[in-house]
Amino acid sequence: MSQTANLPVPVRYRNLIGGEQAEPSNGKWIASLNPYTGKVWADVPRCGPADVDAAVKAAYAAFQSPAWAGLKPTARGKLLLRLSELIDREAERLAIIEVRDNGKLMAEMLGQVRYLSEWYRYFGGLADKIEGSVIPTDKSAMFNYTRHEPLGVVVAITPWNSPLLLLGWKLAPALAAGNTVVVKPSEYTSASTLEFVKLFHEAGFPPGVVNTVTGYGAEVGDALVTHPLVAKIAFTGGDMTGAHIGQLAAKHIKKVTLELGGKSPNIVFDDANLDDALMGVIAGIFGASGQTCIAGSRLLVQRSAHDQFVEKLVAFARTAHLGDPALATTQVGPITTLPHRDKVLGYIDIARGEGARCVLGGGRPSDPALSEGWFVEPTIFVGVDNQMRIAQEEVFGPVLSVIPFDDEADAIRIANDINFGLAAGVWTRNISRAFLMSERLQAGTVWVNTYRAVSYMSPFGGYKRSGIGRESGQEAIREYLQTKSVWMSLAEGMPNPFVLR
Ligand code: NAD
Numbered sequence: 001m002s003q004t005a006n007l008p009v010p011v012r013y014r015n016l017i018g019g020e021q022a023e024p025s026n027g028k029w030i031a032s033l034n035p036y037t038g039k040v041w042a043d044v045p046r047c048g049p050a051d052v053d054a055a056v057k058a059a060y061a062a063f064q065s066p067a068w069a070g071l072k073p074t075a076r077g078k079l080l081l082r083l084s085e086l087i088d089r090e091a092e093r094l095a096i097i098e099v100r101d102n103g104k105l106m107a108e109m110l111g112q113v114r115y116l117s118e119w120y121r122y123f124g125g126l127a128d129k130i131e132g133s134v135i136p137t138d139k140s141a142m143f144n145y146t147r148h149e150p151l152g153v154v155v156a157i158t159p160w161n162s163p164l165l166l167l168g169w170k171l172a173p174a175l176a177a178g179n180t181v182v183v184k185p186s187e188y189t190s191a192s193t194l195e196f197v198k199l200f201h202e203a204g205f206p207p208g209v210v211n212t213v214t215g216y217g218a219e220v221g222d223a224l225v226t227h228p229l230v231a232k233i234a235f236t237g238g239d240m241t242g243a244h245i246g247q248l249a250a251k252h253i254k255k256v257t258l259e260l261g262g263k264s265p266n267i268v269f270d271d272a273n274l275d276d277a278l279m280g281v282i283a284g285i286f287g288a289s290g291q292t293c294i295a296g297s298r299l300l301v302q303r304s305a306h307d308q309f310v311e312k313l314v315a316f317a318r319t320a321h322l323g324d325p326a327l328a329t330t331q332v333g334p335i336t337t338l339p340h341r342d343k344v345l346g347y348i349d350i351a352r353g354e355g356a357r358c359v360l361g362g363g364r365p366s367d368p369a370l371s372e373g374w375f376v377e378p379t380i381f382v383g384v385d386n387q388m389r390i391a392q393e394e395v396f397g398p399v400l401s402v403i404p405f406d407d408e409a410d411a412i413r414i415a416n417d418i419n420f421g422l423a424a425g426v427w428t429r430n431i432s433r434a435f436l437m438s439e440r441l442q443a444g445t446v447w448v449n450t451y452r453a454v455s456y457m458s459p460f461g462g463y464k465r466s467g468i469g470r471e472s473g474q475e476a477i478r479e480y481l482q483t484k485s486v487w488m489s490l491a492e493g494m495p496n497p498f499v500l501r
Pocket of ligand 1: 157160161217292
C-alpha cells in the first residue's frame with residue numbers, strides 16, 4: 001500500500017541546538033511538500049542569523065567542553081559505533097521520511113539509510129587511529145613530533161537529493177576527528193535530518209556536539225559561512241552555490257570541501273557486453289530520476305554500435321514504470337521540487353531548440369494518476385553535439401544526451417571536453433582499453449563495466465569544477481584535521497637569537 005498518498009496532518013519539526021529542541025527565533029516556518037502528492041506534509045523552522053549564532057555558539061562551547069574535548073579517541077569512536085546501531089534500528093522510519101520529502105524510491109532510500117550506518121562504523125573505527133609522527137630532523141638535541149588535531153566547529157551543508165547519506169559523508173569523519181558540527185540541510189528536505197539528529201542524545205553524545213539550522217540558503221548561508229567561530233565548511237550542492245561559499249570562505253580564511261555537480265560520460269565501446277552496458281546506462285540516468293550528482297547524463301556510444309544500442313535503450317526505457325515512490329513496483333519517481341521540475345522541462349526545450357532529436361519522453365507524463373506529482377518522463381536525445389548546452393550543463397533529471405564517437409582517442413576527447421569531472425563509466429571487454437581509459441579520464445571516480453557504486457571505504461570527489469577535497473575512505477578524515485608540529489629542545493643554552501634556528 002502507498003506510504004505517501006495518505007499522510008497525517010503536517011508534522012512540526014524543530015532544530016537541535018545545544019541538545020535542546022529549538023523553535024525558530026523569528027517564529028517563521030517552511031512548508032515541506034511531498035513531491036508525489038504536491039501537498040504539505042511537514043513544517044520546518046525558517047531560521048535566521050540569530051539561530052545561526054546560537055547553533056554555532058553551542059557547537060563551539062561543546063568543542064571546548066571536557067565532555068567532548070576530554071573524551072579519549074576510543075570513547076569517541078564508541079559513540080559513533082553506538083550511533084550506527086541506532087541507525088540500523090531506525091533505518092526504515094528514516095527512509096520513509098526521506099521518500100516523503102524528496103520523492104525518491106523507497107527501495108533506493110531504504111538501501112541508502114541501511115548502508116549509512118557503515119560510514120559511522122568505519123569512521124568510529126578510525127577515531128583512535130589518528131596518529132602523528134616523530135620527525136628525525138637535522139637539528140641535534142631537538143625532539144620534533146606532529147599532532148593531528150580537530151579544526152573546531154564544522155558547518156555541514158547538504159542538498160536535497162540524498163540528505164542523510166550525504167550528511168553522513170561529512171558528519172562521520174568530522175566527529176571521528178573530534179570536531180563539533182552545525183548541520184544546514186536543504187530547505188526542501190530538512191525533515192529526515194531533524195529526525196535523525198535526535199538519535200545523538202540516545203547514542204550518548206554530549207549536547208552541542210551536533211546542532212542544526214534549517215532555512216533558506218540566502219537567509220542563513222552567509223551567516224553560517226562567515227561566523228567567526230566556524231573553522232570549516234563542508235558543502236555538497238550545485239557548483240554556483242559552491243563557488244559562492246568558496247569565495248566567502250576564502251575571504252574569511254576558512255577551510256572548505258566542496259562536492260559539486262557533474263555531467264558524467266558513460267562510454268560504451270562496441271566490444272562491451274551490450275546488455276550489461278544497457279543496464280548501466282539506465283542506472284546512470286534514470287535511477288533516482290537522474291537526480292544524482294553522478295548521473296551518467298552524457299552517453300557516448302561507439303559509432304559502430306550506436307544505432308542498435310540506442311534502439312534497445314529506447315525500447316527498455318519506454319517500459320520504465322512511473323508512480324508512487326513508496327511502492328516496490330515503481331521504477332521512476334517524481335522530481336523533488338516543483339522549481340526543479342520546471343528547470344528540467346526547460347532543459348528539454350533548450351535541447352530541442354539546439355537541434356537535438358528527442359527519441360523518448362520529452363515532457364510530463366500524460367497518465368492522470370501522476371498529475372499531482374512533479375514527474376518528468378524518461379527522456380533521450382540523439383544527435384547531440386558535445387558543445388550544446390544539453391551536453392555541457394547539469395540537468396539533474398532523467399534526461400540523457402547521446403553522442404557518437406569513433407575510437408578511444410575520440411571518446412577521451414569528448415568525455416574530457418567539459419568543466420566537470422565527478423565520475424565516468426566505461427563499458428568494454430578489452431582490459432588494456434579499460435586501463436587506458438581509466439588513466440586518461442578526468443574524473444574523481446571511474447567505473448568499468450558498472451555504474452553508481454560507492455563505498456564508505458573509497459574516496460569520492462571531483463576533478464575540475466566538480467569539487468575540492470574527498471569524502472569517504474581514510475583520506476576523508478584528514479579533511480577535518482589540522483597538523484601541529486611540536487619542537488622541544490633537549491639541551492640547555494640558546495644560540496644566537498637574531499638568526500633562524
Ligand atoms: P544547492 O546548491 O541549491 O543547495 C545545496 C545546499 O546549499 C542547500 O542546503 C541550500 O540551502 C544551501 N545553500 C544555498 N545557497 C546558499 C548560500 N548562499 N550559502 C550557504 N548555503 C546555501 O543544490 P541542490 O539543488 O540542493 O542540490 C543539487 C546539486 O547538488 C546538484 O548540482 C548536484 O550535482 C549537487 N550534488 C553533488 C554531490 C556530490 O557529492 N558531488 C552529491 C549530491 C548532489
